[in-house]
Amino acid sequence: MDKTILNTYFLSQFPIEKEIVHEITKYFTHFELKKQTCLLDKNTVSTETFFLEKGYMRSYILNEENEEVTTNIYEAPCFVNDFLSLFKQQPSKETYQTLTDCVFWKTGLKNVQSNFHNIPEFREFSRLLFVINYYKLNDRVIEMASKKAETRYLNLLHQKPKIFQNVSLKIIASYLGITDSTLSRIRKEISKL
Amino acid sequence: MDKTILNTYFLSQFPIEKEIVHEITKYFTHFELKKQTCLLDKNTVSTETFFLEKGYMRSYILNEENEEVTTNIYEAPCFVNDFLSLFKQQPSKETYQTLTDCVFWKTGLKNVQSNFHNIPEFREFSRLLFVINYYKLNDRVIEMASKKAETRYLNLLHQKPKIFQNVSLKIIASYLGITDSTLSRIRKEISKL
DNA sequence: TTGATCACTTGACAAATGACAAGAAATTAT
DNA sequence: ATAATTTCTTGTCATTTGTCAAGTGATCAA
Structure with missing residues (x-):
């Protein structure tokens, strides 16, 4: 091998x-x-x-x-x-x-x-x-x-962008210390900009 | 020495x-x-x-x-x-x-x-x-x-009780990831019990 | 293919925490 | 001792995040 x-x-x-x-x-x-x-x-x-x-x-x-x-x-x-x-x-x-x-x-x-x-x-x-x-x-x-949840999310997105294509948002939310509902709302807010 | x-x-x-x-x-x-x-x-x-x-x-x-x-x-x-x-x-x-x-x-x-x-x-x-x-x-x-702030506070109080006699609440609050106002309120709530 | 489950979103409301300001108490510096 | 500074508390209000429940679409298993 x-x-x-x-x-x-x-x-x-x-x-x-x-x-x-x-x-x-x-x-x-x-x-x-x-x-x-x-x-x-x-x-x-x-x-x-x-x-x-x-x-x-x-x-x-x-x-x-x-x-x-x-x-x-x-x-x-x-x-x-x-x-x-x-x-x-x-x-x-x-x-x-x-x-x-x-x-x-x-x-x-x-x-x-x-x-x-x-x-x-x-x-x-x-x-x-x-x-x-x-x-x-x-x-x-x-x-x-x-840092608040949104900042933590953005940092993770920046540091490990690929995990968002490979890991469910539920797991990522838990890793960020928030619920999946909150993560979903954060993503919605950011997508508006 | x-x-x-x-x-x-x-x-x-x-x-x-x-x-x-x-x-x-x-x-x-x-x-x-x-x-x-x-x-x-x-x-x-x-x-x-x-x-x-x-x-x-x-x-x-x-x-x-x-x-x-x-x-x-x-x-x-x-x-x-x-x-x-x-x-x-x-x-x-x-x-x-x-x-x-x-x-x-x-x-x-x-x-x-x-x-x-x-x-x-x-x-x-x-x-x-x-x-x-x-x-x-x-x-x-x-x-x-x-865990929420109150739980984190109680855990710290249990694990390192002596720091509360030696370190200011402002520093402890910052270590717990909360403001000193919030820590003060948590302590007030707990003292009521 | 058809349920069953899972991932994600969204709404309404509640709870936790922060921001700011003011004041009392304790500590420190002069 | 006095003034200055710091610590801690508390009130009011805003923001953030959670809870619960529902709904949609995707995925998976039989």
Whole structure:
């Protein structure tokens, strides 16, 4: 199987030699999932790291009223991990689900640990991945705390325009922290301009 | 200077031997700041990691209207880092400011890097620290997206009761994503019960 | 093909929150 | 000690967002 996209992803994030990338991705294996399939279920312990090569995914939790709250939307290419479950080996609170047909690469925690402790460049890459994810989340908190729904919608539209062709508005609304009715009205208002 | 609290912090987060903790904290140095002092200013590049031994801090950004939006409130003992600035060596977008008189330990990025690459236990600790911080943030996003202000207030009151004796309601309101008027009204409503 | 379900929209109304202004209380600076 | 500043509260009113219910069109399964 062709690991070009996986390898290129490493190279695009970080100055790193090709040979080292090949070493890192050596034990990654390929698989695919149809749309609306669960990648990692809540209450299970994650034992693998996943790279999404193609497709769209989301993670969600269930609130007290048993309604799904979308916590994240993933657009390939990117890594998809439940860090807490993977690195603390505890049950995941979130469910990870494909939204379209998806193509993945995965490798076991043991290989991740081996790379983490044996390949300095991979350590740096791992930390960078964390830092980047952390700040995406941080920006989202700031948005949630200080911007109104319309602004959040417009920002998302600008940053990830393609998800609007691939993810239902209901899920996007939940991700934005609003109801689908409100999102529909916001879109109507904007289309008037 | 007595590094007991700093060393104990490592031991409390993670199963790790005392000797290794001493090695990790060997080059940490002590300092103090008066209340309302800037620890790390926006637009500067962070070159040190900070451990808050005593006191309260916050980080904040300025929005378009030049209003301060509090992004995080720190309660000792904990590490205080701008991960993006420190590990990508780029200017910080946030300002880090003491809210009370504070006691710190710090060490340079070079020492962090040396520990990260030479002490496997420190690598694991670093990653764990990231994971924990990431999920605190994740929980906050979920709260912001799916809980109303009163619930968020009650959760914070439950999780960090002491900040209400040490941090102004204006800052707490901003952290909760509401105005100080609204927070005042929420508190009034709750006090009636 | 025919129901059944789902995604999206819309209307009417209610609830939550913000904006602005004023005043009391607490804190800080001189 | 006094004045200045900041914090917190509260009133009035506007805006934003939610809730519930209905309806339309699209999609999916048998």
